[in-house]
Amino acid sequence: MKSTFLFILLSLSLTLSACAPQLPIDEEPIIEEPIDEPTEPIDIVLTDPVEISPRDNNFEPAFSGQTRSQGTITRTPYSVELITSDLVEPWGVDVLPDGRLIITEKRGTLRILNLDNTLSSPIAGFPALNTLGQGGLLDVAVSPNFESDATLFFTLSLRTNSGSVSAVAKATLDTKTLSLNDVQVIHRADPSFNGNGHFGSRMVIKNNALYVSTGDRQSFETRNNVQLLNNGYGKILRMTFDGEPITSNPFYTQGGYARFVYALGLRNTQGLALHPITASLYASDMGPRGGDEINLIESSNNYGWPIITYGSEYNGQRIGQGITSQEGLTQPIYYWDPSIAPSGMTFYDSNVIPEWENNLFVAALRGSHLARLVIDDDRVVAEERLLSDLGERFRDVSVHDGVLFTITDSGRLYRIRKE
16 A cells, blocks of 8 residues: 555656746746645554454355454554543433533433533433333434524433333423423334333434434344334334434335335444445444444345344354345445444544544444444455553444544543544
């Protein structure tokens, strides 16, 4: 890569020199004032793969680099700062237009981190939640029109008479009194189920539409619903800000719940992020025993769970026929074995740390690190593991003005920035 870059640079220099007009010998050249040059990209340093642990499964990848890519290291000096350890089971973090952070706490409260690093008192006002297991108040997304509508969107596990259901809510935030108003549940990923796992529940906004992930609800009873369009399990949903299905959704004409479905065949997607250049939607999906995935989400695609997977049951038994591919089912662009339990993620949409530009950062729970993935042409070409010395379960990560913020299950918020 480096030699190719130098060759192109040299060729361009010779071409420009040949084309430049020649000055008479006795004419003094015009000396122009120097101008600031844009930051040069830093070449990626490739190392041995970062994953050296034994695999839990013996599956072969579908293509080179689909798993255990080459490693990389960050050469730009950066600092890691603990901002607070006073959060209570934080789950989602987003950034308000003024730079303050807004953070959900799983038990049903919202916190705001002010610009002076002080933490607001808990903000309540949500409907009855199932906070057992993996349930509770989950993700938060700030409206792109927040300065005019003060709207926040939330995902949550709503308590019902028959258990709980993944749901989407919206509310307005009074930034002076720090209170929520007009809290409304705008969508339920029915049916309700008496279980406490696999709610999915990440959310991104693209072109004034909400993209919402759901899980399979972690039961043999519900697992196969992922492959059906008549329910909200194991899907990427697309809806308006009022919770209505979008008419261009791929299965809209089938009616019923299918109108909301954008993609299907996912197990427990806890990460969604939009590429800063292409606006492509990427998702992290938790596998069972091995087989955690990064997927490129496209309209109508079926990502295969539980028909195909690079994982196995927790007891080591095969899942279904024990296959990793089938015609009509979409391959992950990357997978991990053993599992790292990928959760929230974000693209680094800045060049403050040049080698991080457009890289994907994934919060890992079981892996206890922040994964940095270098992506080229929709393929992971390098992986780095950051913050692994902290021993934390990283739940979500967000970026603002070239600074990363990440939250942990233990209640900590870290800031990562260039030194």
